[in-house]
Amino acid sequence: MSTTTIAPLRRGSNSLNEYHTNAVAFDGIVGSTGTSQMEEIVTQTDEGYANPNGDGGRSKVSFMTWRMCSAVHVVRVHWIPCLLAVGVLFFTGVEEYMLQMIPPSSEPFDIGFVATRSLYRLLASSPDLNTVLAALNTVFVGMQTTYIVWTWLMEGRPRATISACFMFTCRGILGYSTQLPLPQDFLGSGVDFPVGNVSFFLFYSGHVAGSTIASLDMRRMKRLRLALLFDILNVLQSIRLLGTRGQYTIDLAVGVGAGVLFDSLAGKYEEMMSKRHNVGNGFSLISTR
Structure with missing residues (x-):
């Protein structure tokens, strides 16, 4: 199997082109091994994670890099944390604000x-x-x-x-x-x-x-x-x-x-x-x- 070297991402005007070049090269490697379609590439530089927008700088706001396919991936693969998040919203919105606690004179309620x-x-x-x-x-x-x-x-x-x-x-x-x-x-x-x-x-x-x-x-x-x-x-x-x-x-x-x-x-x-x-x-x- 041939080996392809992926060049590191550099700052400058050609950063976006290098990002796509690396993505294509890595996709070829993944495809040659029979692995499913590559979903996301994160290239790390000496400053942190490269910004795919082409400025070569560090992306400081995580949610700005989110995409619809990323959301679908999270729901499909990480469904347990998603259910827990729904539980947080439910119990915060329903129990914390709507549930009436039992009076002090009553026996504790236990389901x-x-x-x-x-x-x-x-x-x-x-x-x-x-x-x-x-x-x-x-x-x-x-x-x-x-x-x-x-x-x-x-x-x-x-x-x-x-x-x-x-x-x-x-x-x-x-x-x-x-x-x-x-x-x-x-x-x-x-x-x-x-x-x-x-x-x-x-x-x-x-x-x-x-x-x-x-x-x-x-x-x-x-x-x-x-x-x-x-x-x-x-x-x-x-x-x-x-x-x-x-x-x-x-x-x-x-x-x-x-x-x-x-x-x-x-x-x-x-x-x-x-x-x-x-x-x-x-x-x-x-x-x-």
Whole structure:
């Protein structure tokens, strides 16, 4: 395959001609490799990005370079950010200006509570079933805790343990800083975690965050079936927590985000400490030297 050299763009009266020459040359290269039609060429100079208008200077206003084909490309390829942008406009225009907040004397409104009304009525009328589900949920909490500690003690991988420490410490700080009222119709159980119907922080859900941390570690280790099992159990425990009014929907949603966030922070901590001590990928909380 022949090689074509694209000359750099220079300032001067011939800048526009050189821009088109480069575009044609690059299009020939792309076409020879079987790649689809070239959509856009950006030529970088020592001053920044060249202005295709021919002045050779730096284009300081980004939207002045936009074209209709660029907009179509964005919508077709980057449809997720486009949907998010529509969501921003909707919630800003509708909820911020039109939604009436509930009065201070009322119970908090939670859409998850509305969706699980039938489950709540079932558990309220069947205390034994509520106790069984609470016990199973406590077993699941024990499973995720065992896995997180196991990865450190038995496999020598402390990332999940560090992540859990970060997560529960931050949860304690936030839970103490803003203490949300426990729903008046909460269906407690003596075998639920924390065991004994003791007080606990609502924001955010440690149940969900811990499960997310364990699942993320399983995926890193290619334990995909176990990760899928934990994800399913995490969904089921979320439904039960809503059904018993033990957590608000926002607690569960932020719990997922907290698990992802603190897993990422733990990874950055491992990377930082590995570089500082020049241990490569063999990071460990306990020195074996």
